[in-house]
Amino acid sequence: MDPQWLDIGPVDQLPTMGARTLPVRGGREIAIFRTANGGVHALANQCPHKAGPLSQGIVHDTTVTCPLHNWRISLITGEALGEDKGCVPVIPVKIDGGRILIGRAAALAGVM
């Protein structure tokens, strides 16, 4: 067992230009995104604005647009883009051998 990473499944389970969710402690979720270029990113699944589920937004380039009020959030930094101000936690994630590995500590502790 890798102490740092947690295998959450094959990367082909992620829709391109879409996202799926991983429930964590405290009833919260991590959203795992896949961009058009195959990049994989993970954020806490709540918009810094009104906690909208970012996993349900439209993914374009390395940005997701929140489904509730169209805030644009960087998948890389978790920062709101444009005029909006706010930040959502970024969860470490990587692809290895076609598997999605997520930061074990963040996944088990739950996201704040």
Place this chain on the structure above:
Amino acid sequence: MNKPGLVVIGNGMAGCRAVEEILARDGDRFAITIFGAEPRVNYNRIMLSPLLAGEKSFDDIVINDHAWYTDNGIELVAGDAVVAIDRAARTVTARSGRVALYDKLLLATGSDPFIIPVPGHDLSGVVTFRDMDDVGAMLRAASAGTEAVVIGGGLLGLEAAHGLSLRGMKVTVLHLMPTLMERQLDEAAGWLLKAELESRGQTIITGADTAEIHGQGKVEGVRLKDGRDIPASLVVMAVGIRPNVKLAREAGLAIGRGIHVDDHLVTSDADVLAVGECVEHMGQIYGLVAPLWEMCRALADGLVATPSGYGGSVTSTKLKVSGIDVFSAGDFGGGDGCEDIVLRDAARGVYKRVVVKGDRLIGAVLYGDTQDGNWYFDLLKKGEDVADIRDALIFGQAFALGGGASANPNAAVAAMPGDGEICGCNGVSKARIVGAIEGGSVTLDAVRACTKASASCGSCTGLVEGLLAITLGDDYGGERAAPTICKCSSFTHEDVRRLIVEKALKAIPEVMQALHWTTPDGCSSCRPALNYYLLCAWPGEFVDDNQSRFVNERMHANIQKDGTYSVVPRMWGGVTNPRELRAIADVAEKYQARMVKVTGGQRLDIFGIKKEDLPAVWADLNAAGMVSGHAYAKALRTVKTCVGSEWCRFGTQDSTGLGIQTEKMTWGSFMPHKFKIAVSGCPRNCAEATIKDFGVICVDSGYELSIGGNGGIKLRGTDFLVKVATEQEALDYCAAFIQLYREEARYLDRTAPWVERVGLDYIKGRIVEDAAGREALTARFHYSQQFMQDDPWAKRAAGEDAKLHQHIAEIRPTRRVLEPA
């Protein structure tokens, strides 16, 4: 005196190149023996595809002929693979039993094709594409059969497919990922490649997951997990390669994905070196030729000269895929602080994208014109500051360094002669455009209307705007009469809709390429709009792009502020019955809905449903005969009715019945925005028909039809359209009006602002005064409805897109085990 012995395992490109490098530095140091598994001299593996295609012969692709081995005193043991290494005894043993002693051992075992372990992968007729023997097997199969399947749409697979096509086979390429060559190309370039290969007669299926290869004793076909079956007498497995580390593992050397080597290509044993595709250096493995050459140089330096050290390779890919030029380098995945510069030239079939981060070029993808690939790669490797040439970077080296990159982007167009052509599509010169501007065409739209410049493909829009700025100076505000579709494009909604039809554009990436989108994959404004415009323009042909749908239309339910969903089943004309009500009540209890609410459109809305429960909720509602109410969609929402002549003492006509007929006709039709209808049985108007998109008020002598009402932020009463005598006419006018709105309004325009913009007279002209036009609109609406009227809930309840409703995995801390969904 005896020279120390160097034994090389692997007579391929890496092994022989390393030997060449060693000989070049010190031709006399070692007694060299090369073992090769194949019974032939070293040849250029990259050229296998021209060999397969019949464009070259084996002699053409030989790198080191027999004379080379002889002249350099190298003993070649070809066709006798090494099967064991004894590091203690410093020997290698070949399959024939032959043993060779070494002082230094070089592993150049390359890589093996990866075989996906589906049923039937071992049938006769299933081949890989890696060496001469594979080519021989493919050629034998090509002469015997007519249909081939290539599994894998990466470089190797596409080369194999190209070769087999040229041999006259009908080739189908199956690729698991959504776009071809996704490691080397971005989505836009991958899509262009697919379109080009398809136009040459290959069949390309992306997102194709192979279930099995079937046949009696030999291959007869390939079955996909979605049930499709593709007949084939030859299956080429080209899904990827993995480093061949078998010998190294058995000899106890340190390995990861490849054989671990240091900067001098030395393995965990100081007397054993390794080079090429079989090695892992600083966590990287390489499958391209350029890094391999760099490794060979460092290896020879370390072994016989002054150690230089291999520092890893930055790779670029410049290839001809089936004769099409593609190039990529660096990181084009985007990222924080990264900025894309995109240039598309649809006429030449060119797509270029460079990625800039903090004044440095970090990635590039080129399709169709790779002339500047090396320049970009050079800028990237050297990490040069590109701030000064940034604006001209995308136009290539000649332009950027030839002074085209002056600080004022308008300088280039200012310097053009008057007879210089600005708009290639319509042959418009600079002088003519300047003349038009001076003649009073002071906006882009006016110039387009007056001269047609930039009105076709739009790629010269920037130049025309430059001329406006130069000619008008401070008077040019840059405003457009009609807004562009979004920041990704210089086209208006109307332009995009017109060009989709004129140029027969049928996919989102195709529109983006043909209309010179400035972003690689659009944004959350243009993607849903394009998806709708294509769906409207090509009913029955266009395949909906789920990822370009807003959440509600993707999930077929209304997202609420807490991330749960509300579910509204359709109640035709607002009429329900005990069976439906029981089913709704049962669903509300079973899935712990937190509220059930009567909506303004005479429906019941079930609130607080979790996304995981949606398919089960829909299955229960379907079982009671109910379908999606599309309460979430830019589509027909509800037809609200009053009880009409059947019950009401004032009712003049059967408003409920007409409402139900209208809803049965219009449900499921996607539109620019939501669309509401009401039918009132008398002028008392209990169904509030005069604030709907389409309203019917029944009177004794017939039906008064009105349009463009809205009860939203800005209250707008309907405009009277026409009075008709029969229900059928009311239905026909309704269909015609909806189709006109579907075909001409901008995405996210409700009917009210649209009617105000185009004017009631225009709509009357199209629908009331032009009977033939009305009938044509009605017919187009009904044609489109054939493809629209299937219940999305039923498909989801049956398991379609199940992933959308499931978590990817569940963490169970007690067992510390993860179950993939």
